[in-house]
Amino acid sequence: EDKVVQSPLSLVVHEGDTVTLNCSYEVTNFRSLLWYKQEKKAPTFLFMLTSSGIEKKSGRLSSILDKKELFSILNITATQTGDSAVYLCAVTDNYGQNFVFGPGTRLSVLP
C-alpha cells in the first residue's frame, strides 16, 4: 500500500530561523513528489519533483528529492510569520492519477 510519512508533525520556530521538513514515501511505480502549502483553506502548489538530486527553488523555499532513499526535504530559509502553514507532501504513481498525501507538518513561525 502506498504511504507517505512526514516529520516533524509540528514545528515552532522564530522569524529568521531555517527549517527543514522531511517527507519519506513508499509507492509502487513512483512518478512524482509534490509539496503543497496549506494556510487556512485550500492547499496551494509549491514544487513538483521527479528526478533525484535536482534542487527546485522558489525564493526562500527549496526542495530536493532522493529517489534511492525514497525521501524529499523542503527547506525554508529566513522564515517569516507568513510561512506559518501546514506543509503537505504527496506522491503519485506512474499513471499520474492517484495522489497519496502525508499527514502534513504544521509550521508556526513566531515574531
Next chain:
Amino acid sequence: NAGVTQTPKFQVLKTGQSMTLQCAQDMNHNSMYWYRQDPGMGLRLIYYSASEGTTDKGEVPNGYNVSRLNKREFSLRLESAAPSQTSVYFCASLEPGVAKNIQYFGAGTRLSVL
C-alpha cells in the same frame, strides 16, 4: 479566472440527513477528485474521476456517492450523514502532463454532522 469552485462553504447536518457537495472547474481538466481532511490525517481520497463518465473509489469511499455530470462538474453526495463524516471536504482537478501533473484545489466545505 475562478479555478475550482466548491459550494457550500459550510454546512451543518443532523444524523441521517442527505446533502450534495458541488464542485466545478473552469480549467478544462479531465480528472477531478474529492478528498476529506481530518486533523492529523492529511488528505484522504474519497472518489476520483479520470474523465467525464468515469468514477473510481479512493481510500475512503464508504458512505459517499459521486456524479461526474459533465467535464466541469463533479458532485459528492452523502445519502445518510453520520457524525464520522464530520470533516473538511476538498475538491481538486488535475492539470496533466509529464512536466506538470499538478492538482488545483477548491476552498473546501466544512461539514458538521450532529
